[in-house]
Amino acid sequence: MRIVKNNLLCEYENAGGNVNALNNKETNHLVINENKVISSNKTDELDLKVIEEKDGISLNLTVKKDVHVKEPVYLCFGIIEKRKVQNIKINMLFEKNSSAKLLAHCIFPNAVNITHNMDAKIVLKEKSTLSYEEVHYHGDNGVISVNPKAEIFQEEGSTYLNRFSLLKGIAGKVLFYYTAHLGKGAKCELTARVNAIKNDDVKIIEKALLEGSDSNALLNTRIVLSDASKGIVENTIIGLGNNSRGHMDCVEIINGEEAVARAIPLVEVKNKTSKITHEAAIGSVDKTSLNTLMSRGLTQEEAVRVIINGLLR
Amino acid sequence: MTLLEIKSVNFNADNKKVLNDFNLSIKAGEVYCLIGTNGAGKTTLANIIMGVVKAESGVLLFKNVDISRLSITERAKMGITLAWQKPATIEGLSINDYIKLGKKGSTDADVRKAFESVGLEYDEFSARILDDKLSGGERKRIELASVVNMDSKLVILDEPDSGIDMVNMQFIKKFISKLKELGKSVLLITHKEDMILLADKAGILCAGKIIREGEPKKVSDYFKNGCRVCKDFTGENCEK
Numbered sequence: 323m324r325i326v327k328n329n330l331l332c333e334y335e336n337a338g339g340n341v342n343a344l345n346n347k348e349t350n351h352l353v354i355n356e357n358k359v360i361s362s363n364k365t366d367e368l369d370l371k372v373i374e375e376k377d378g379i380s381l382n383l384t385v386k387k388d389v390h391v392k393e394p395v396y397l398c399f400g401i402i403e404k405r406k407v408q409n410i411k412i413n414m415l416f417e418k419n420s421s422a423k424l425l426a427h428c429i430f431p432n433a434v435n436i437t438h439n440m441d442a443k444i445v446l447k448e449k450s451t452l453s454y455e456e457v458h459y460h461g462d463n464g465v466i467s468v469n470p471k472a473e474i475f476q477e478e479g480s481t482y483l484n485r486f487s488l489l490k491g492i493a494g495k496v497l498f499y500y501t502a503h504l505g506k507g508a509k510c511e512l513t514a515r516v517n518a519i520k521n522d523d524v525k526i527i528e529k530a531l532l533e534g535s536d537s538n539a540l541l542n543t544r545i546v547l548s549d550a551s552k553g554i555v556e557n558t559i560i561g562l563g564n565n566s567r568g569h570m571d572c573v574e575i576i577n578g579e580e581a582v583a584r585a586i587p588l589v590e591v592k593n594k595t596s597k598i599t600h601e602a603a604i605g606s607v608d609k610t611s612l613n614t615l616m617s618r619g620l621t622q623e624e625a626v627r628v629i630i631n632g633l634l635r
Numbered sequence: 636m637t638l639l640e641i642k643s644v645n646f647n648a649d650n651k652k653v654l655n656d657f658n659l660s661i662k663a664g665e666v667y668c669l670i671g672t673n674g675a676g677k678t679t680l681a682n683i684i685m686g687v688v689k690a691e692s693g694v695l696l697f698k699n700v701d702i703s704r705l706s707i708t709e710r711a712k713m714g715i716t717l718a719w720q721k722p723a724t725i726e727g728l729s730i731n732d733y734i735k736l737g738k739k740g741s742t743d744a745d746v747r748k749a750f751e752s753v754g755l756e757y758d759e760f761s762a763r764i765l766d767d768k769l770s771g772g773e774r775k776r777i778e779l780a781s782v783v784n785m786d787s788k789l790v791i792l793d794e795p796d797s798g799i800d801m802v803n804m805q806f807i808k809k810f811i812s813k814l815k816e817l818g819k820s821v822l823l824i825t826h827k828e829d830m831i832l833l834a835d836k837a838g839i840l841c842a843g844k845i846i847r848e849g850e851p852k853k854v855s856d857y858f859k860n861g862c863r864v865c866k867d868f869t870g871e872n873c874e875k
């Protein structure tokens with residue numbers, strides 16, 4: 323069946339979503355508007371159960387042992403309506419030595435008053451790999467409240483790569499709350515990119531608990547704060563396992579007269595062979611970079627744009 | 636024709652007189668080599684010409700226009716640019732885009748040409764990011780590629796040769812000749828003798844002034860011999 327594009331799929335395309343993939347029987351996809359599945363396809367590579375609930379959906383995804391899902395799994399959680407609450411419940415299980423890449427778009431283009439809550443539990447068994455990318459595509463106005471919450475349990479040698487980006491439209495009131503428990507030799511990278519404007523209020527809380535030996539976590543956060551927006555980054559890494567390693571790298575750029583940035587890094591080591599480093603730069607655009615670009619003939623505004631665009635990549 | 640004229644410029648950093656009633660003039664199409672000991676004030680001078688720091692007093696004339704109150708951008712638009720001694724890193728910016736920034740409407744072919752002039756492989760570097768994963772010498776050569784892709788009249792090169800391996804030094808030398816062929820003036824800051832010899836004229840910066848200026852070989856020899864003996868760096872006891 324060829325998919326007839328409705329409003330959400332048009333927006334999905336605008337948001338950079340891969341509409342062609344939705345017509346391909348070889349790729350997995352799931353498109354949700356509010357609490358309804360409007361399009362889906364599932365290959366033999368994974369188990370996918372979706373239940374439509376009153377205010378959202380609940381989703382169970384399992385990748386079986388030794389299965390490597392070839393193409394990305396395309397997900398879209400949208401709300402075309404102006405006022406709605408959407409609760410997404412996710413349970414993911416990656417069995418031993420399995421892998422997949424998930425690409426999710428969250429689209430709220432017409433928001434007047436929208437709340438999107440996501441609550442995910444992700445279990446990565448031994449040597450499995452999950453790469454999860456979540457792209458938000460918001461309208462330029464309205465009240466949007468975005469609350470992605472996830473707890474990730476990583477067993478030995480598993481890898482979790484997460485990228486969260488909110489670059490289009492207003493960010494709204496964002497509470498991003500991710501906790502990863504890392505087992506032996508597990509690796510986790512949490513990357514967040516947010517462009518906050520107007521009265522956006524963004525809070526990023528990421529926690530990596532390095533429980534297993536030789537586990538490794540990287541928390542990388544970039545927020546650009548314009549107008550009267552507010553950004554708070556509360557990242558935590560706790561080193562428990564032998565030779566565990568963690569690094570957090572947070573840059574918040576203030577680019578608005580009334581913008582406020584705050585970073586509260588928490589680094590704790592409870593094992594003398596563990597090591598955690600952190601770097602943070604909070605404030606205006608780097609002067610050396612600015613001077614360099616201006617010496618190429620860019621105006622200050624153009625140079626700031628180039629630096630900000632690079633940072634949010 | 637004089638392109639850049641610096642008259643009676645003073646600049647202090649903390650309590651040190653870095654530039655003290657400093658004068659310099661560079662002609663159109665001329666390669667002027669500035670030498671001097673570490674800390675003499677060469678980079679400071681480059682920054683003052685580019686507008687990164689402002690002189691406390693004095694006059695800066697570029698094409699006979701007083702530029703001392705102009706911003707970095709305005710100076711760059713008039714035709715001044717600077718390849719920095721310590722080039723910046725810019726997270727997320729591709730080298731290809733960085734090179735193109737300096738000239739509106741630049742194409743990939745322009746980037747390729749700029750790369751060739753400093754011996755960089757286009758396929759290896761164009762898509763890479765201008766971040767700290769680049770080696771020091773790579774970053775330096777990218778900086779040169781970036782300034783050659785500009786319609787500038789005066790190119791300040793602050794130690795373009797530092798951190799460059801012996802194999803690639805030939806490209807840096809050719810690069811300077813190329814700027815000259817293109818009719819640009821170059822203010823070349825260097826510590827390397829064979830680079831000095833590429834210049835039309837050389838000057839020694841010491842005690843905040845150009846204490847000697849002229850034919851590159853002579854100036855270089857004087858610096859090596861005369862200046863080593865002096866060691867007081869006051870500029871008062873130079874053999875005239």
Ligand SMILES: Nc1ncnc2c1ncn2[C@@H]1O[C@H](COP(=O)(O)OP(=O)(O)OP(=O)(O)O)[C@@H](O)[C@H]1O
Nearest residue numbers: 648649651653671672673674675676677678679680
């Ligand atoms: N902002 C500053 N604050 C304090 N001192 C400064 C400042 N800027 C420059 N200086 C000092 O001024 C002097 C000139 O520095 P400059 O970088 O211009 O030297 P240079 O000739 O380029 O040296 P090098 O050959 O090592 O590159 C040095 O002693 C330096 O420490």
Ligand SMILES: [Mg+2]
Nearest residue numbers: 677678679720
């Ligand atoms: Mg210097």
